[in-house]
Amino acid sequence: MNKIKFTIDGKECFAEPGQTIMEAAKANGVYIPALCRYEGLKPAGSCRVCTVRVGRGHMAACTQPVAEGMVVENIVPDLEDMRKSLIEMLFVEGNHLCPTCQKSGNCELQALAYRYQMLVPRFPYQFPVRQVEPVGPHLLLEQNRCIQCLRCVRGVKTTDGKAVFGSVKRSGKKKIAFDRDLAAGLSADAAKKAMDQCPVGALLKKEIGFMVPIGKRKFDQKPIGSEFEDKRS
Amino acid sequence: MARKITIEPVTRIEGHGKVTIRLDDSGRVVQSRFHIVEFRGFERFVQGRPYWEMPVLVERLCGICPVSHHLAAAKAADVIVGVGPDGLTPTAEKMRRLMHYGQMFQSHALHFFHLASPDLLFGADADPAIRNVIGVALKHKDLAVQGVLMRKFGQEIILATAGKKIHGTGAIPGGINKNLSLEERDSFLKAPDPMNVDKMIGWAQGAVDFFKDFHQKNKDLIDGFAAFPSNHLSLVRKDGGLDFYHGVLRAVDADGKKILNDVDYRNYLDYVGEEVKSWSYMKFPYLRSLGKTDGWYRVGPLARLNTSDFIPTPLAQKEFEVYKAYTKGKPNNMTLHSHWARLIELLHSGEVIKELLLDPDLQGEALLKKGRKAHEGVGLVEAPRGTLFHHYRINGDDQVTMANLIVSTTNNNEPMNRAVHWVAKNILEKKPEITEGMLNRVEIAIRAYDPCLSCATHALGKMPLEVELYDSRGRLLDCKKK
Numbered sequence: 069m070n071k072i073k074f075t076i077d078g079k080e081c082f083a084e085p086g087q088t089i090m091e092a093a094k095a096n097g098v099y100i101p102a103l104c105r106y107e108g109l110k111p112a113g114s115c116r117v118c119t120v121r122v123g124r125g126h127m128a129a130c131t132q133p134v135a136e137g138m139v140v141e142n143i144v145p146d147l148e149d150m151r152k153s154l155i156e157m158l159f160v161e162g163n164h165l166c167p168t169c170q171k172s173g174n175c176e177l178q179a180l181a182y183r184y185q186m187l188v189p190r191f192p193y194q195f196p197v198r199q200v201e202p203v204g205p206h207l208l209l210e211q212n213r214c215i216q217c218l219r220c221v222r223g224v225k226t227t228d229g230k231a232v233f234g235s236v237k238r239s240g241k242k243k244i245a246f247d248r249d250l251a252a253g254l255s256a257d258a259a260k261k262a263m264d265q266c267p268v269g270a271l272l273k274k275e276i277g278f279m280v281p282i283g284k285r286k287f288d289q290k291p292i293g294s295e296f297e298d299k300r301s
Numbered sequence: 302m303a304r305k306i307t308i309e310p311v312t313r314i315e316g317h318g319k320v321t322i323r324l325d326d327s328g329r330v331v332q333s334r335f336h337i338v339e340f341r342g343f344e345r346f347v348q349g350r351p352y353w354e355m356p357v358l359v360e361r362l363c364g365i366c367p368v369s370h371h372l373a374a375a376k377a378a379d380v381i382v383g384v385g386p387d388g389l390t391p392t393a394e395k396m397r398r399l400m401h402y403g404q405m406f407q408s409h410a411l412h413f414f415h416l417a418s419p420d421l422l423f424g425a426d427a428d429p430a431i432r433n434v435i436g437v438a439l440k441h442k443d444l445a446v447q448g449v450l451m452r453k454f455g456q457e458i459i460l461a462t463a464g465k466k467i468h469g470t471g472a473i474p475g476g477i478n479k480n481l482s483l484e485e486r487d488s489f490l491k492a493p494d495p496m497n498v499d500k501m502i503g504w505a506q507g508a509v510d511f512f513k514d515f516h517q518k519n520k521d522l523i524d525g526f527a528a529f530p531s532n533h534l535s536l537v538r539k540d541g542g543l544d545f546y547h548g549v550l551r552a553v554d555a556d557g558k559k560i561l562n563d564v565d566y567r568n569y570l571d572y573v574g575e576e577v578k579s580w581s582y583m584k585f586p587y588l589r590s591l592g593k594t595d596g597w598y599r600v601g602p603l604a605r606l607n608t609s610d611f612i613p614t615p616l617a618q619k620e621f622e623v624y625k626a627y628t629k630g631k632p633n634n635m636t637l638h639s640h641w642a643r644l645i646e647l648l649h650s651g652e653v654i655k656e657l658l659l660d661p662d663l664q665g666e667a668l669l670k671k672g673r674k675a676h677e678g679v680g681l682v683e684a685p686r687g688t689l690f691h692h693y694r695i696n697g698d699d700q701v702t703m704a705n706l707i708v709s710t711t712n713n714n715e716p717m718n719r720a721v722h723w724v725a726k727n728i729l730e731k732k733p734e735i736t737e738g739m740l741n742r743v744e745i746a747i748r749a750y751d752p753c754l755s756c757a758t759h760a761l762g763k764m765p766l767e768v769e770l771y772d773s774r775g776r777l778l779d780c781k782k783k
């Protein structure tokens with residue numbers, strides 16, 4: 069057994085060779101906040117919420133492999149504040165109206181905002197003008213809420229493995245687009261899966277909004293990250 | 302010199318309104334107007350949204366009776382998913398009814414105990430320092446406490462059915478997203494006094510008795526104040542019984558003649574038109590058969606007890622008979638009798654809540670149904686303040702392309718203007734000066750309709766009142782504030 073030994077916030081952890089900091093943290097019961105990461109998908113390192121510090125360097129825990137003797141800082145005040153500011157930026161960049169969003173209670177962005185007790189973002193709202201676009205017969209893409217985590221780009225595939233979504237343009241104009249012909253072939257089940265993969269209310273399987281009552285939604289009872297943090301304490 | 306009097310804002314109504322009264326050189330009223338200053342634009346900004354969002358999105362119109370919007374939108378969406386308006390499962394329909402009657406109970410309790418009772422208990426000329434809910438709490442502690450707890454009881458019912466006390470998500474297209482657990486049920490049926498349904502019904506009966514007693518002692522005020530003939534419109538159950546959740550559309554004239562005879566509300570556009578006037582953001586609905594000038598109508602408790610043939614619960618029916626006997630079975634056109642009607646409805650809501658709680662259908666598991674998709678849906682309910690219309694059209698991608706909402710307060714737009722006019726003519730005209738009491742009477746006339754104007758603001762107690770006087774050229778002559 070060739071386990072790699074390292075620490076996260078002083079806790080001694082072990083990793084398999086080739087594991088990322090995120091994977092190893094999970095295996096050791098440590099929560100590293102993340103947003104674009106999704107179990108089973110190749111990491112994208114795009115949201116930077118999982119940024120940790122090793123020595124004086126900052127790195128995305130989802131893409132950085134663990135090395136022997138690494139001393140990782142995770143839940144420390146300055147990193148947590150940076151994560152909070154990332155969440156705030158995502159909120160002001162789009163139009164996130166939780167009260168009327170069907171993903172409310174199941175939304176990871178909202179859950180992280182609760183975790184960081186975000187009351188009012190410290191950045192000015194951008195109020196972009198964006199549309200709702202139908203994606204094939206079973207899905208809607210609510211561009212107002214897309215945070216460009218690229219989960220759909222990585223995860224929503226046709227039965228023969230073709231990617232349905234991609235990102236187009238750059239910088240402030242960057243957005244998620246899709247192939248109409250491929251989207252037309254997405255089944256209702258694939259649409260549901262796409263909705264579940266999307267961390268926010270941007271991909272919506274048609275006609276199932278609000279079916280889960282308040283109190284029974286994913287984050288109503290257990291705040292995000294609590295599956296690890298409860299065990300730790 | 303011609304003068305224009307502006308009263309702004311009107312206090313103790315839900316939201317924000319403004320009244321202007323123009324007097325000519327000899328002090329006679331030449332014009333009175335009740336302006337709605339808010340413009341919320343919901344009909345525009347729901348366009349493009351998925352239709353299943355409507356019950357949750359549109360209820361944000363109002364923080365006072367969101368359940369009405371929630372349910373009217375859900376009923377329209379039922380039609381879109383092919384199960385409306387009569388095809389819901391018993392559990393779904395009864396859960397929604399429970400939610401709605403819970404709301405009716407809390408809203409009517411709030412209105413009577415906290416918004417209307419100060420005027421009745423202390424009179425329009427009383428010191429404004431006591432003529433508010435705090436004054437009620439100090440002088441009539443039991444009434445104030447009952448008001449708070451009845452409101453709370455209704456809100457707990459809403460919580461158990463909609464998931465939240467305000468802005469819940471319970472009603473979804475084609476049904477409901479939860480049933481009522483036995484624990485929830487028992488928390489209403491069997492809780493210790495006073496938070497159980499029997500006590501609530503008892504208090505509601507007490508409120509009706511209180512009003513009747515007050516009426517006996519103040520007949521001139523209650524019968525004469527801002528009384529004027531009008532048409533009346535509401536939903537009624539198919540058999541003519543009072544129903545707040547569902548039914549057919551009926552209208553009667555001031556003498557009780559049916560002018561809309563139990564028609565399917567989905568065709569409301571054939572019967573109801575809306576006139577736009579340049580000086581108000583709020584439209585003026587009218588019955589097409591009678592035209593713009595004569596077709597205006599009242600909605601709300603007064604109208605409902607004029608259109609309905611009976612009330613399908615025993616205690617409220619008994620009170621209904623007393624109430625009807627007072628006008629010898631004819632429609633009641635006395636503005637302040639709205640309070641009486643509202644309290645009878647409060648009692649009825651309590652009785653219906655109890656009936657529903659005892660119904661095992663509420664524990665049923667069949668919550669949702671789906672049928673053949675339609676691209677248009679109309680949903681109506683009787684909101685606390687009156688008939689509420691929701692109408693949506695969607696495109697092939699399930700996005701809303703058109704929304705038309707006629708809210709209760711819009712339906713009562715002309716009646717409120719008439720009530721203000723009555724006060725202007727009968728109380729303000731030819732008086733050398735405008736007193737606080739006179740201005741209060743303008744407010745009392747409006748408040749009888751329990752208007753919900755903005756609606757998210759919730760004005761309780763004292764709000765600043767501003768009076769502005771203008772001459773005929775629009776120059777400000779005087780400005781009084783309180």
Ligand code: SF4
Nearest residue numbers: 214215217218220266
């Ligand atoms: S649509 Fe959802 S999954 Fe796709 S990039 Fe946007 S937020 Fe991520």
